[in-house]
Amino acid sequence: MKKIWVIAQNTFHESLRKRTLYIVLVFGLVVIGASKFFSFLTAQEELKMIQDVSFSAIEFFGALIAIFGALGAISSEIEKRTIYTLLSKPITRYHFVIGKFVGQILILLVNFLLLCLFFVGLLLFKKSVPNIEIFKALFLIFVELLLISSITLALATFTSDAFNIIFSFFLYIVGHLTSYGRQLIERTENIILKGLGDMLYTIVPNYENFAIRDKVVVGVPVSWQYVGKTVSYGLIYIVIAILIGIYCFQKREV
Amino acid sequence: MALIETKELTKIYELGWKKRVVGLNRVNLQIEEGEIFGILGPNGSGKTTCLKLLLGVLFPTSGEALIMGKGPLDVEMKKNVGFLPENPYYYDYLTGPELLKFYGRLFDLAPETIRKRTGELLELVGLNDAKRLALRHYSKGMLERIGLAASLINDPKILVLDEPTTGLDPIGCKETRDLLLRLNQEGKTILLSSHFLSEVERVCSRIAIFHRGNLIELGTLKDLLVQYEASTLEDLFVKSIEKFDQQHPA
Numbered sequence: 001m002k003k004i005w006v007i008a009q010n011t012f013h014e015s016l017r018k019r020t021l022y023i024v025l026v027f028g029l030v031v032i033g034a035s036k037f038f039s040f041l042t043a044q045e046e047l048k049m050i051q052d053v054s055f056s057a058i059e060f061f062g063a064l065i066a067i068f069g070a071l072g073a074i075s076s077e078i079e080k081r082t083i084y085t086l087l088s089k090p091i092t093r094y095h096f097v098i099g100k101f102v103g104q105i106l107i108l109l110v111n112f113l114l115l116c117l118f119f120v121g122l123l124l125f126k127k128s129v130p131n132i133e134i135f136k137a138l139f140l141i142f143v144e145l146l147l148i149s150s151i152t153l154a155l156a157t158f159t160s161d162a163f164n165i166i167f168s169f170f171l172y173i174v175g176h177l178t179s180y181g182r183q184l185i186e187r188t189e190n191i192i193l194k195g196l197g198d199m200l201y202t203i204v205p206n207y208e209n210f211a212i213r214d215k216v217v218v219g220v221p222v223s224w225q226y227v228g229k230t231v232s233y234g235l236i237y238i239v240i241a242i243l244i245g246i247y248c249f250q251k252r253e254v
Numbered sequence: 255m256a257l258i259e260t261k262e263l264t265k266i267y268e269l270g271w272k273k274r275v276v277g278l279n280r281v282n283l284q285i286e287e288g289e290i291f292g293i294l295g296p297n298g299s300g301k302t303t304c305l306k307l308l309l310g311v312l313f314p315t316s317g318e319a320l321i322m323g324k325g326p327l328d329v330e331m332k333k334n335v336g337f338l339p340e341n342p343y344y345y346d347y348l349t350g351p352e353l354l355k356f357y358g359r360l361f362d363l364a365p366e367t368i369r370k371r372t373g374e375l376l377e378l379v380g381l382n383d384a385k386r387l388a389l390r391h392y393s394k395g396m397l398e399r400i401g402l403a404a405s406l407i408n409d410p411k412i413l414v415l416d417e418p419t420t421g422l423d424p425i426g427c428k429e430t431r432d433l434l435l436r437l438n439q440e441g442k443t444i445l446l447s448s449h450f451l452s453e454v455e456r457v458c459s460r461i462a463i464f465h466r467g468n469l470i471e472l473g474t475l476k477d478l479l480v481q482y483e484a485s486t487l488e489d490l491f492v493k494s495i496e497k498f499d500q501q502h503p504a
Binding site for chain 1: 306310311312327329330332333335339341342343344345347356357359360361362401414
């Protein structure tokens, strides 16, 4: 456990030195800040707009940080050859993969909290006290970001950076469209297509499960039971992704 | 029992469709406790491959690599090993003491032990004045020296060094040689790979010559010089490689 933490801390410190991270963060803050300029709308609509834009910005820019952070966490060790020395130390490869993931959790958490603080600050500035539903939506976005990060990290253990970026973004988009895809497949009568669709629906994580923002923005409450179920759903995918990452990295020569 | 042992160790690199390169071909080595053992060979002869297989960075195609009777992935075994890779690369945003602290923590060393060892090792490799300097500002020779210090943080029984004097000036080379002899006198077993013949000649008790992935000669320098009727290690090195090439044309 201690070794995982040592690797995680090092990963976190390394990430803090990357400029891309700050650029993405600044863009996120700018987009959230820009949402307040919709002052030509009525006060009620303006708040909805701030919430809607902010949730989307936190999720999108968080996804960028999750993908690019996880991508660099493993490939930079291999490219810079720091991995030779690291693997000669008394650590196992699963220490390495889990340590890298914990490091990513830390960096995601810091970025996420900064974006959230800015968002909440903006709401308070508009004299709107954020309710618990807003925090439920934010929490689910964070679990979604962890899931995106774990998948990219798992892919980084056995694929090239280029493939990983394309596949991670593809999965991010497809993961938000699976519900629509499911509806389309239900209408088809082709058994093969139906089977294939069902299989894809089961394998590809449904990121829309984490998107409760539409309900929150219009004031529809979301039950704690749904939040609990969705978090469990996310955690299962995260554990599977990390286990795949460990398995692949144990087979990989560096 | 030998401290370091390879049994029929073979590594074949798969470089794509039907393209294979033999990195190491059925190598049998036994290195005893207290030895300074040198692996010599031209570039691409399999020296680094052999060391990476011993440390579990690469996996063998067949055969076995053992250190203290344990496989390369054994965590307990690795606590007794220090490794300096060729052209060492480190996290360049760290300072020397931070790097040593990072590796020391991976060895589960107590903070007090790390502090003490860091002071001693920086003094030993002559980097005390560069304590506050990030590694990205280090010269090649300084990186080699901090690498040597990092390989010693756990006070290992076995030291595996891949080209330890690359990038060092003549004084640095001499200091490293003296240090290796001193560490050996303190009881450390040293396995070093090098293509600097003079370095190997001065410090190693036994040598192995690798060529095209094969172990072509193994023994004490004295015995091999007699066997090849050679006057210097350079002469011996060239003759052994020429003999192998004649017997095994590419």
